[in-house]
Amino acid sequence: MSKVERRVRSLVTEDGEMRDALETVLDRATDGEVQWVDVRDEITSGQWGRLIEKEVLVDGETGFALADREGIEAGLSDDGSSGGGGDVETPETTSWTKWDKLAALATVGAFVGYAVPPVRNVIAGAIDLVLGPLIELVPFYVIIMVIALGTGLYSTLLRAGLMDMEKMSQYQDRMKDIQERRKEAKERDDQEALDAIQEEQMDAMGDQLGMFKEQFRPMVWIMFLTIPAFLWMFWVIGYRGSDPAYPAIAAQELVVPLAGTVTWDAGLVGPIQMWIVWYFLCSMAFTQLVQKSLNISMSPSSS
Known part of the structure; x- marks a missing residue:
């Protein structure tokens, strides 16, 4: 799972309306880029800001570019979307020589x-x-x-x-990301997401x-x-x-x-x-x- 896919799944889990916002951005994107004027009638400024904050949209030539179109589409798929998934990749374990x-x-x-x-x-x-x-x-x-x-x-x-x-930072960031998503899921009283995050937390014990x-x-x-x-x-x-x-x-x-x-x-x-x-x-x-x-x-x- 790519970083962008994880972020998209996290956004959709936190706010179901983000799915429509992401689909709008994908539909309006031309040559991989989209501008605020193209979507402002369909999505809110808060949703636009979240896409930029999560780096689903990044700086482009004339506007904002899709960070990874395939990753966004994969994140919007139904497979595994209930788990949320974090936006922090798991670093590879260092091997001793x-x-x-x-x-x-x-x-x-x-x-x-x-x-x-x-x-x-x-x-x-x-x-x-x-x-x-x-x-x-x-x-x-x-x-x-x-x-x-x-x-x-x-x-x-x-x-x-x-x-x-860098790996140490990735380990810490992943644990922090899981804790934040767990807290948000508790606030939403989303038991399905909590169960998925619990499984991810057990995997992260490594x-x-x-x-x-x-x-x-x-x-x-x-x-x-x-x-x-x-x-x-x-x-x-x-x-x-x-x-x-x-x-x-x-x-x-x-x-x-x-x-x-x-x-x-x-x-x-x-x-x-x-x-x-x-x-x-x-x-x-x-x-x-x-x-x-x-x-x-x-x-x-x-x-």
């Missing part, structure tokens, strides 16, 4: 590192080749800020590159899965890159710091507002340690800064 699936598998494997020492030592040891020398050069809170800046940068770029905001897949795809890659760095910080604070050959990071003291003097492994918010709180505060701040600097919006825009 083999690389997305491999990244998801690797992410699950990295999670194991928190509980399995050999895995933790391998992953954290590899990251330590890059970040380890910084411990001798700068304070640990600066290293966390650098990690947070890096994660904020690539998480923003990955979400912008992998998450289709949109929730589609939205989840859109949102989770970049999250897989973000976690794939972030977990190793997070695991390294966890390793440095809780394990490497106990080795006399390395600086005792966990025992370092710092002064924070409200909490006073604490160490990196102190529970600042319940069991959540100070280094985790500092990382998330820096990550949130740098992520917002990166989004503003690059003018990247992470919210889908509804039409």
Whole structure:
């Protein structure tokens, strides 16, 4: 069903007189275009405005052109007209590539590192080749800020590159369209339309899965890159710091507002340690800064 056909069915369901108005417009159209002066004796200005508002009529060369004559005629047919149908198309579900699936598998494997020492030592040891020398050069809170800046940068770029905001908008628009038509059908006490919309709403439940897949795809890659760095910080604070050959990071003291003097492994918010709180505060701040600097919006825009 085309977008124009959905819109025509919606118009006819909302107002039965729109059928006559649409038939008049089709009859008076010449070379696919029609002007207000051609139909003003047959339809009201309100009906004309609704056709333009719903983009059944669009700008033409000399007047208004029929957006899709075949779609309009199909929308006026009796088949399925009781259901109303929305004017928002259902977006295609995003398919994950083999690389997305491999990244998801690797992410699950990295999670194991928190509980399995050999895995933790391998992953954290590899990251330590890059970040380890910084411990001798700068304070640990600066290293966390650098990690947070890096994660904020690539998480923003990955979400912008992998998450289709247009599809997200289509998912939201479709759900909004169904809710609006359901409300209008209740106001008209149109039980037949309500039943049809209810069936459409059940079919649209798949949109929730589609939205989840859109949102989770970049999250897989973000976690794939972030977990190793997070695991390294966890390793440095809780394990490497106990080795006399390395600086005792966990025992370092710092002064924070409200909490006073604490160490990196102190529970600042319940069991959540100070280094985790500092990382998330820096990550949130740098992520917002990166989004503003690059003018990247992470919210889908509804039409």
